[in-house]
Amino acid sequence: MTNAQNNYVLGLAATSLFTEPLALEHLSKSNADFGTYNVPFDQVSKLLDNKQDRDIALKEFLTMLLRAIIKESFELIKDYSDETNQSALLKGQPWFQFARVIRNCISHNFQFEFTPYDKGLLPVAWKGKTITLALDGQPLPLSLFGYVEAWELFSEFKAFAGVRLK
Template sequence: MGLIALPVFNSPNGLQVIEKATIDLETGRMQGGPIAALLRDPSLGDDLKNEFFKAQMRLALKEAFEVCKTYCKNTQQFQNMRGTSWYHFARIVRDAVTHDFHIDTENKESRLLPLTWRYWTITPEMTGKQVSAGLKGFISHRLVDETMAAYTRFIQTEAL
């Protein structure tokens, strides 16, 4: 749901959509008005959007990788996963999103750099630096879409 909400934040009428939204929870109804008011506040809005975006990226990139890895370990296919074109790239990205979006390849993967997968390259110069996260950042919707598709294809076609 969070990934679906991200484009709403950046659409021209996104705040009106959020303002009118309600969510029924077991503990009561949540109104979108207070959230829209916070997002309208110029001193808070962009920071809130960025933090929400980062939280969704962390959730999607870390947890999807871990689910795929756990499945492969439980079915004795982890070596197959490690042999994919995306494994090392996805592992570095997973580590980055769990460590405040900093690339850390000083251990196992440093010998693999530069490492390119699809449209992205992780270079030695990126080690220890924070990567951008956002609609046009290094860590983006497209990166999530591509990695999720890679995991899905692997599970459906290569993992037995």
């Protein structure tokens, strides 16, 4: 859970840095070396130097962060709960079904694809946000679940894992 949180915060910090002129200058001269590969960052500098391209790139980067923090932390809690015979406790959380449907949506290119099981549970709600059958086949609206909700749901995951799980 701590790694998922750190990765999200590091990504947010990187987003902040990506708008700084000194960072763009540094990126234009930097690269990553691994194995026999050398990946120059000048393409990143050029991409971020154009406002329209930067806005698109940063939105996609933040979307990746959202996917990582929710998907990874949900799976960690689910796997641990399964391994320690605490699945019933997890499934009894008021956010569980909402989080499960969001995790599935995020895993399917941010598009809702309800299974027959999901359809039988809908609507599901959490913190005033409701997922209904009308969203089937639709993209996830950021007004329903965006960066704020991702952080709040992760915080619920973390609190549950730290306090309720043995």
